[in-house]
Amino acid sequence: MDQAEREAWLAERRKGLGGTDIAAIMMAGAEESEKLGSFENSLFKLWSEKTGLYSTDDIDNAILLRGRVMEKYVCEFYELHLGEGCKLWEEGLTWHPTRPRIFGTPDRLVEKDGVRFGMDAKTRRFRHGWGESHTTDVPLDVEIQMRVYMEIFDAPFWDIATLFSLDDFRVYRIERDKQLGEAILDVAEAWWNKHVEGQLPPDVDATDACKAVLTAMNPRVKDEPPRVATVAEKDLHEKLVALKKKIKSLDVQRREMENLLRVKIGDDSGIQGVATWKQSKPRKVFDKDAFREKHPKLYDKFVVEKPGNRILRVKEAT
DSSP states (O other): OOHHHHHHHHHHHTTSBOHHHHHHHHHTTSOGGGOOOSSOOOHHHHHHHHTTSOOOOSOOOHHHHHHHHHHHHHHHHHHHHHOTTEEEEOOOSEEOSSOTTBEEOOSEEEEETTEEEEEEEEEESOOTTOOOTTSOOOOHHHHHHHHHHHHHHTOSEEEEEEEETTTEEEEEEEEOOHHHHHHHHHHHHHHIIIIIISOOOOOOOSSHHHHHHHHHHSOOOOSSOOOOOOHHHHHHHHHHHHHHHHHHHHHHHHHHHHHHHHHHHTTSSEETTTEEOOOOOOOOOOOHHHHHHHOHHHHHHHOOOOOOOOOOOOOOOO
16 A cells, blocks of 8 residues: 555545544443553544544554564465465455445455354464463454454454464454344444534543644644633642642652662562662663763754654642
């Protein structure tokens, strides 16, 4: 996919909800222990992208880039796993036949012994949340994504070919549950109707992605004194100040306990099953001050000025 094709694909994605989008919506209310996905989700960011208020730079992070590069490699493993007589192909972005706001972009569709289904290729560094091969024990966000694909393509099951590190290859299979799949799509469509069609922003969240969206949507500051706070804003401020004090108190307790633990360890390397206290490996750093002193003109030549960021500074209670 070249740059022009990718931009067209991204533009098409903004017209509806894909498998990963729907997984993010469904995972919003899940327990923290179930949120094992390899990317940070923010429904506020998702809403801002779908409404066209915000768009991320088309620069892949390391995780997404690794996945794209390794996809063909994993698919070759998977083809060997299926054996002779199988056929794999890319279908591209496909819309649900009866739900105009639901789409999927699976890695491959598959045909084997007259049965048509699909597969997704995953690469992971860690095995947390994943069971043994040939089971259904996969992270919840992955299962939801596959259930969306099964409804779009009317597939009886979906495989997840996963490569951990470089040589631990496993295949998982999720069987279709049509009632569950339709219920997931109902939730997704309700979210779209409420937040995108209805132009009602979802609640902000604690993610860095949400912070980045808010900063990008409000990049400039009015050149005037701060305005008077509303009652609701005063209440929010009081709660935030109280929380910051509590966090500060807990941080003092944490540092005190860590120092007590250092006393216990002494000159040992650590305490088995409790903690280690070892010297880290030396690292090389650039001595900026020494370079500026010896080569001031060269230093000034490579110093650039970057625009400032909006910084939130919460006033202490008076």
